[in-house]
Amino acid sequence: MNQNLENKLKEELYELKNHNLNRTIDDLRFINPTKAMNKDGMEYLVFGTNNYLGLTHHPDVIEASKEANDYGTGSTGSRLTTGASFGIRELEKNISEFKSTESALIFNTGYMANLGVIYALAKENDIIFSDQLNHASIIDGTKISKAKVKVYKHKDTVDLENLILDELKSNKELNLFIVTDGVFSMDGDIAPLPELVEIANKYDCCLIIDDAHATGVIGKNGKGTVEYFKDKTGKDLSKYVDLQIGTLSKALASEGGFVTGKQFYIDYLINKSRPFIFSTALSPSTIASANTALKLLKENSKRYLNDLNENTKLMRKLLNNGGLTVVDGETPIIPIIIGPTDLTNKFSKELEKEGILVSAIRPPSVPKGESRLRLTVIATHTKKEIEFTAKTIIKIWNKLKKENMEIKLNE
Ligand code: PMP
Secondary structure: OOHHHHHHHHHHHHHHHHOOOOOOOOOOEEEEOOEEEOOOOOEEEEOOOOOOOOHHHOHHHHHHHHHHHHHOOOOOOEOOOOOOOOOHHHHHHHHHHHOOOOEEEEEOOHHHHHHHHHHHHOOOOOEEEEEOOOOHHHHHHHHHOOOEEEEEOOOOHHHHHHHHHHHHHHOOOOOEEEEEEOEOOOOOOEOOHHHHHHHHHHOOEEEEEEOOOOOOOOOOOOOOHHHHOOOOOOOOOHHHOOEEEEEOOOOOOOOOEEEEEOHHHHHHHHHHOHHHHOOEOOOHHHHHHHHHHHHHHHHHHHHHHHHHHHHHHHHHHHHHHOOOOOOOOOOOEEEEEEEOHHHHHHHHHHHHHOOEEOEEEOOOOOOOOOEEEEEEOOOOOOHHHHHHHHHHHHHHHHHHHHHOOOOOOOO
């Protein structure tokens, strides 16, 4: 045992605890998409999942997952060996159809999809332009690639274009990449895709968008950011984006990640993407649940998205009416920025005492001084649940404000 290492790691943990940044894991068992129980049997109303359509407990999804277990509980190997899980090709075909692209490839998580795509494609001497608030998995993908990384200010396409021009001055023989979240995971705002498409076209960049929080959430049919916007002919933007990345773990009620785009990209990734090649494929039941959730989304998109939007609007309106200015937006990710980490933790704990779970998000997930409650609304929350939660948040906010005059809850 290396005593020096042990001391150093313990010291780091102590520092995290000291700054209220220590992370622990609690057991939680979901009874339905909005209610969960902890290990002591205490029941909570949950306003913090990414289960945007509430499909994790849909009887068809559960049934499909059970039936797929007949093909074995595990996939037995990597896709390139024996792990061609039952249904996985069909799911890839369904995803590419849904996203109006040529082909798709499943990864084991959305995290691995970002990692596996970015570092397979972006090589030494290439340049990746990455939004300042991109998800950690994009950041990690850019870091392990050998490409140069330029971070542009959040959604600032002027800054992006200036950075591109700056780089092109010194070298024109480069492959350029622009990578962005579609819906940003911590702020819930939407990337300026039409402007990014224009810049990507102008400077011949490969445009990659991570639609983890957009798939099944925005766009008329839940197709994501490409569908939220339209081109001059009224068509969605799918043909202007090189690669759309996503996860099966949010609106699609399962686990896993995907990338979708032109066939040659997919063929290349099958041959070159290490997280794809060197990891065991997802199990048949995981694939079956995602496939069924996608089918349900396709068949019921109007109703699901309508419910989700109505709930989102109601929660935003009630919080605003209660004097709480939440970060403006249209998506079900509703961040309530508190600032100090200890106050954010306290807010979350107070909510927990009232039977409501909303995660406190702290650095390094968000920048220092921007700790927040990350409230998410899903399609199956009831009006009553939303009203109760908004009322309780406002009550606690007022109490904390009185107790602690210096808190500036976005006033
Ligand atoms: N991209 C974004 C924007 C995310 O928020 C997340 C996870 N929350 C991921 C990728 C990773 O997806 P997964 O959980 O499937 O690994």
